[in-house]
Amino acid sequence: MSSIVIGNNTLDRISHLPPNIIEQILMRLPLRDAIRTSILSHDWRYAWSSIPHLAFSWQEFPLSICNYSQVNFDRKLVDIIHQVLLLHQGPIHRFELSIQLRSSKDIDGWLLFLSRNDIREIILHRWEGEVYKLPSCLLSCKGLRSLSLHRCMFRPVHFQGFPRLASLFLRSVAISQDGLEALITACPLLNKLCLIDMFDFGGLKVCSPSLVNLTFVGEHIDLSFENVPLLATLSVSLTVKSDKYYAAPGVICKLFRILYHLPSIKKIVLGGQAFKVWTYGELPIQLPCTYQLKHFHATVNFKDMQEMFAIVSLCRSCPLLVTLELEARFVMPANHETPVEKFWNSQQSFDCLFSQLKILEITGVSCILELPFLKFVLANAPVLETAYIGFDYRLKTELDITREMIKFRRLSPAAEIKILKRKFRNASSMWA
Amino acid sequence: MQSVLLQHETNQSKLVILDSVGFCCIFLSSIFPTFLEKSCIPMSENEKAIIKPEAMKPFIWLQCADGSIQQVEEEVVMFCPMIYREILQTGMGSSQNSAICLPDRVNPAILSLIFEYCRFHQVLGRSNKFPGPYFITVERKSFDEKFIRMDTKKLCELTSAADSLQLKPLVDLTSRALARMIEGKTPEEIRETFHLPDDLTEEEKLEPLKNVNDDPRIRLLNRLYAKKRKELKERQKLKDIEAEEEKKDERSVDEILSFINGEEDSKGVNAIKSKKKNRKKRDSHKDICGQESIRLKNKKEANFSPSASQCSDARDNDDDTFPSNGEFEDGDIDDLDPAVKEELDREVEDFARRLNSDWPERMQEFLSLGQNQKLVPNRASSHGSLHETTGMDRR
Numbered sequence: 001m002s003s004i005v006i007g008n009n010t011l012d013r014i015s016h017l018p019p020n021i022i023e024q025i026l027m028r029l030p031l032r033d034a035i036r037t038s039i040l041s042h043d044w045r046y047a048w049s050s051i052p053h054l055a056f057s058w059q060e061f062p063l064s065i066c067n068y069s070q071v072n073f074d075r076k077l078v079d080i081i082h083q084v085l086l087l088h089q090g091p092i093h094r095f096e097l098s099i100q101l102r103s104s105k106d107i108d109g110w111l112l113f114l115s116r117n118d119i120r121e122i123i124l125h126r127w128e129g130e131v132y133k134l135p136s137c138l139l140s141c142k143g144l145r146s147l148s149l150h151r152c153m154f155r156p157v158h159f160q161g162f163p164r165l166a167s168l169f170l171r172s173v174a175i176s177q178d179g180l181e182a183l184i185t186a187c188p189l190l191n192k193l194c195l196i197d198m199f200d201f202g203g204l205k206v207c208s209p210s211l212v213n214l215t216f217v218g219e220h221i222d223l224s225f226e227n228v229p230l231l232a233t234l235s236v237s238l239t240v241k242s243d244k245y246y247a248a249p250g251v252i253c254k255l256f257r258i259l260y261h262l263p264s265i266k267k268i269v270l271g272g273q274a275f276k277v278w279t280y281g282e283l284p285i286q287l288p289c290t291y292q293l294k295h296f297h298a299t300v301n302f303k304d305m306q307e308m309f310a311i312v313s314l315c316r317s318c319p320l321l322v323t324l325e326l327e328a329r330f331v332m333p334a335n336h337e338t339p340v341e342k343f344w345n346s347q348q349s350f351d352c353l354f355s356q357l358k359i360l361e362i363t364g365v366s367c368i369l370e371l372p373f374l375k376f377v378l379a380n381a382p383v384l385e386t387a388y389i390g391f392d393y394r395l396k397t398e399l400d401i402t403r404e405m406i407k408f409r410r411l412s413p414a415a416e417i418k419i420l421k422r423k424f425r426n427a428s429s430m431w432a
Numbered sequence: 433m434q435s436v437l438l439q440h441e442t443n444q445s446k447l448v449i450l451d452s453v454g455f456c457c458i459f460l461s462s463i464f465p466t467f468l469e470k471s472c473i474p475m476s477e478n479e480k481a482i483i484k485p486e487a488m489k490p491f492i493w494l495q496c497a498d499g500s501i502q503q504v505e506e507e508v509v510m511f512c513p514m515i516y517r518e519i520l521q522t523g524m525g526s527s528q529n530s531a532i533c534l535p536d537r538v539n540p541a542i543l544s545l546i547f548e549y550c551r552f553h554q555v556l557g558r559s560n561k562f563p564g565p566y567f568i569t570v571e572r573k574s575f576d577e578k579f580i581r582m583d584t585k586k587l588c589e590l591t592s593a594a595d596s597l598q599l600k601p602l603v604d605l606t607s608r609a610l611a612r613m614i615e616g617k618t619p620e621e622i623r624e625t626f627h628l629p630d631d632l633t634e635e636e637k638l639e640p641l642k643n644v645n646d647d648p649r650i651r652l653l654n655r656l657y658a659k660k661r662k663e664l665k666e667r668q669k670l671k672d673i674e675a676e677e678e679k680k681d682e683r684s685v686d687e688i689l690s691f692i693n694g695e696e697d698s699k700g701v702n703a704i705k706s707k708k709k710n711r712k713k714r715d716s717h718k719d720i721c722g723q724e725s726i727r728l729k730n731k732k733e734a735n736f737s738p739s740a741s742q743c744s745d746a747r748d749n750d751d752d753t754f755p756s757n758g759e760f761e762d763g764d765i766d767d768l769d770p771a772v773k774e775e776l777d778r779e780v781e782d783f784a785r786r787l788n789s790d791w792p793e794r795m796q797e798f799l800s801l802g803q804n805q806k807l808v809p810n811r812a813s814s815h816g817s818l819h820e821t822t823g824m825d826r827r
Contacts, residue, residue: 012626012627012628012629013584013585013588013589013592013626013627014584014588014610014626014628015626015628017588017591017592017595018592018595020595021591021592021595021603021607024603024604024607025607025610025611025614026611028607028608028611029611029614029615030615033614033615033616036619037614037622039619039632040619040622040623040628041623041628041629041630041631041632042629042631042632043628044628045632
């Protein structure tokens with residue numbers, strides 16, 4: 001040990017670590033603690049000023065606003081951000097502003113500063129105040145790789161796209177349909193797209209040769225795909241305001257039409273009423289082609305024969321399906337007797353049906369009518385490993401249903417039925 | 433037992449032909465007799481071992497900066513990419529003479545720690561003891577948590593060594609541990625934990641970026657406090673020179689007050705002083721959340737001056753929350769020594785009298801008496817920015 005002397009003060013080890021290590025340590029601290037290190041000692045005075053990630057959020061910057069009015073809090077926060085940006089040296093790769101800032105007049109200046117400092121990731125979430133109109137300097141951030149906006153207004157005019165943008169997250173962003181479509185198409189490396197609660201759209205046509213992951217949550221609009229050769233994961237959750245939807249006669253339902261345009265699709269997650277809406281219409285009797293789908297999650301209504309038939313058709317056309325997760329949507333029991341049992345008994349078992357299925361999960365089971373599907377799968381899945389069953393929290397007793405379940409015949413010798421722990425609310429596991 | 437010995441000898445003779453691998457094996461056999469036993473029992477296995485030397489556990493020789501040489505199992509060393517690359521590129525490390533030199537920052541104690549880490553993770557990665565990746569993660573995490581429990585000095589050395597060996601997972605783990613030690617602590621605590629020298633002056637601590645918790649008012653306050661200190665020092669000097677005259681001044685002030693108030697005794701005067709103080713404080717409390725006129729700023733400064741010391745302490749202690757306005761008002765004047773307290777009392781009372789709208793005519797009277805003409809301009813001139821309020825520049 002004596003042969004290695006680090007620095008003048010042999011007790012103080014940490015200040016003499018190499019600068020990249022100190023930077024790593026400071027980056028793992030919340031921003032406020034990292035800046036506080038500037039008064040520790042001489043060596044630490046400006047150590048924080050070169051960390052490339054600046055995040056102003058409640059976790060990183062726990063400012064309390066106990067005695068302040070919003071105006072004063074705003075002012076204090078703006079002061080702090082001004083000072084931090086002014087004292088910072090070096091490139092800023094990541095900037096996050098998701099704190100309660102009501103006034104937005106200073107954000108323009110900050111974005112301009114960032115655009116000159118090699119910014120790569122911007123997270124701008126406006127939780128309060130008016131919707132923020134993004135300045136044009138944002139479009140000049142050529143190195144931007146990830147953009148996340150919440151409650152902003154984005155009007156890209158004559159925009160060539162971000163050449164390096166890989167991930168785009170927009171939530172409640174005011175942007176025109178054409179603008180968004182143009183943006184999606186213009187970004188050559190766009191990998192992940194997430195649109196939540198967008199409004200003012202009639203429909204959206206997604207055309208992106210590089211897109212791999214698409215998430216869409218919001219009101220029902222006409223989503224269509226034109227050129228998405230690499231799309232592997234599609235997550236859609238739709239809420240439908242009116243009960244009437246329109247399906248042209250003789251037209252195959254939306255789900256299969258979309259599947260046709262997604263050659264590389266591997267995983268589909270449909271939440272809300274997306275499955276119901278997309279299976280409205282004609283179902284293909286003769287299936288045109290098979291798909292590479294491996295994982296399918298959907299919220300379905302087990303008492304609706306149309307949806308059940310759609311499930312069977314889907315499973316027939318996806319022979320490689322490995323995981324099937326269905327969440328039962330709670331629907332008030334209908335007055336008339338739904339021919340559920342008859343339907344399932346009449347289903348033929350096809351050769352390729354469920355041939356690769358390994359995991360089945362059915363959650364939200366609330367009555368005995370949801371069981372015939374399970375029976376059908378168990379009887380037809382040769383390599384099934386586990387069937388998870390989750391009961392709806394409204395169910396009084398699980399015993400009757402469980403008693404029925406035990407009787408089911410299983411084709412796969414390794415199949416196990418596992419009862420999931422009852423959650424307090426019927427939380428969907430799809431969005432976890 | 434004899435048969436084993438015999439086999440041992442035959443092994444030795446057979447292995448003498450091979451050079452480095454043999455050396456390893458002999459070394460091995462002395463340390464791990466069970467290893468040899470296992471391979472000894474069927475003779476054919478031994479022959480296989482000779483033909484395929486990699487079946488035996490080879491060792492790599494490593495040399496630290498201080499000259500000591502250690503050897504470690506190859507598979508453990510392979511976990512570390514830098515050494516691995518060096519072995520591939522230079523072919524060294526297979527014998528004691530051609531040991532691989534490690535960078536300066538690695539010493540033997542730390543090296544053994546590093547290899548403990550590598551060994552665990554290497555073994556875990558290959559083991560099929562655990563049913564799935566989830567369990568492996570849990571095992572890794574619990575090992576990491578226990579591993580990282582060491583004093584800060586060792587932790588820093590370990591970080592430095594891991595960085596020089598380019599062991600990214602270990603660097604991540606140690607930096608996270610160091611960050612956890614810094615997070616949420618006050619500067620004093622951090623300095624104590626890491627033995628950092630407190631070598632920044634007060635001024636340096638205040639500038640350029642005051643601790644981001646601070647309000648601009650605290651900065652102003654601290655500046656004012658520094659100014660006040662200077663002024664008080666000057667006044668101390670004046671006091672020494674003109675001690676008696678100042679006493680006279682105080683008495684005359686009291687006289688004036690009692691005269692103005694209609695023959696109240698000194699206790700009453702004090703009561704008035706404190707009443708005025710309270711009223712002034714209440715007024716300024718109302719105004720604090722408001723405008724930024726210079727007049728109010730001055731009022732605040734006056735209000736804050738007695739509690740300046742407390743506020744700077746508060747800042748040093750890095751309070752999370754902005755100290756409530758109540759704290760300022762209840763500034764503990766008793767902390768200061770009586771002379772300073774006297775001075776500040778007079779300051780406060782002076783300001784109160786100036787700013788209070790009841791008093792302007794009386795101030796005129798007071799000044800026209802001519803006895804305190806020396807005082808007032810002194811005060812007026814020493815508080816530069818406060819000039820505007822008084823309008824009493826009798827120069």
